[in-house]
Amino acid sequence: MKYPDNMLAVAALQPDYMGFIFYDRSPRYFEGEMPKLPGIKKTGVFVKAPVNDILVKVRQHHLQAVQLHGGESAEFCRELALALSGDTFQSKVELIKVFSMLDTFDFEQLKPFEDTADYFLFDTKGKLPGGNGYTFDWRVLKNYPSKKPFFLSGGIGPEEADKVLAFLENQPDNRGTDYCYAIDVNSRFEIEPGLKNTEKLKEFKSKISCQHQ
Numbered sequence: 001m002k003y004p005d006n007m008l009a010v011a012a013l014q015p016d017y018m019g020f021i022f023y024d025r026s027p028r029y030f031e032g033e034m035p036k037l038p039g040i041k042k043t044g045v046f047v048k049a050p051v052n053d054i055l056v057k058v059r060q061h062h063l064q065a066v067q068l069h070g071g072e073s074a075e076f077c078r079e080l081a082l083a084l085s086g087d088t089f090q091s092k093v094e095l096i097k098v099f100s101m102l103d104t105f106d107f108e109q110l111k112p113f114e115d116t117a118d119y120f121l122f123d124t125k126g127k128l129p130g131g132n133g134y135t136f137d138w139r140v141l142k143n144y145p146s147k148k149p150f151f152l153s154g155g156i157g158p159e160e161a162d163k164v165l166a167f168l169e170n171q172p173d174n175r176g177t178d179y180c181y182a183i184d185v186n187s188r189f190e191i192e193p194g195l196k197n198t199e200k201l202k203e204f205k206s207k208i209s210c211q212h213q
């Protein structure tokens with residue numbers, strides 16, 4: 001999100017999380033003030049930012065989640081998790097670790113992050129660190145070996161509603177949706193970078209929430 005009025009309009013749809021890109025090469029780069037967004041976890045999205053820069057943004061905007069979108073190492077995550085667990089923050093700050101997916105993925109890569117990440121997020125590998133706007137083959141996640149809940153991301157647009165529902169209904173081993181914890185949408189719901197189409201979001205959310213309980 002980039003524009004306060006648009007944030008408030010989207011907040012009325014009661015998403016669980018709202019993302020703010022703190023990566024200055026993105027057209028969605030966020031620099032302003034955030035309005036109060038009660039009940040929504042404000043999430044800072046970072047690409048290879050130093051720990052201290054992340055801490056400054058967390059304090060400044062009272063972020064409740066940090067999304068690491070730049071291939072950050074396990075050692076970096078450990079250092080950041082330690083810093084975020086200090087008692088100087090208003091509430092717990094969740095750590096979401098992003099992995100870029102193609103049609104195959106070596107799930108061994110998740111292991112070093114099991115102890116520090118609260119959630120994994122699977123995005124599509126592309127030219128940009130994120131916001132590429134196209135999906136990966138979600139069948140790769142049939143082999144998901146972890147018990148950690150994950151965000152499904154990468155190019156999910158209004159046309160993907162049925163596919164998302166099918167994905168949620170067909171988790172392997174009848175595990176239900178315990179592991180797919182959230183659906184993350186971005187560029188495919190935009191009028192321009194950072195400006196979300198609330199009507200399309202509303203329709204998508206109601207389609208997914210009604211049909212999937």
Ligand SMILES: O=C(O)c1ccccc1N[C@@H]1O[C@H](COP(=O)(O)O)[C@@H](O)[C@H]1O
Nearest residue numbers: 026069130131132133154155156186187
């Ligand atoms: O959107 C961006 O500009 C961006 C820049 C740098 C890192 C992440 C970014 N976006 C995140 O990418 C995923 C997927 O987005 P999309 O649906 O493919 O557009 C999402 O988490 C965005 O927050």
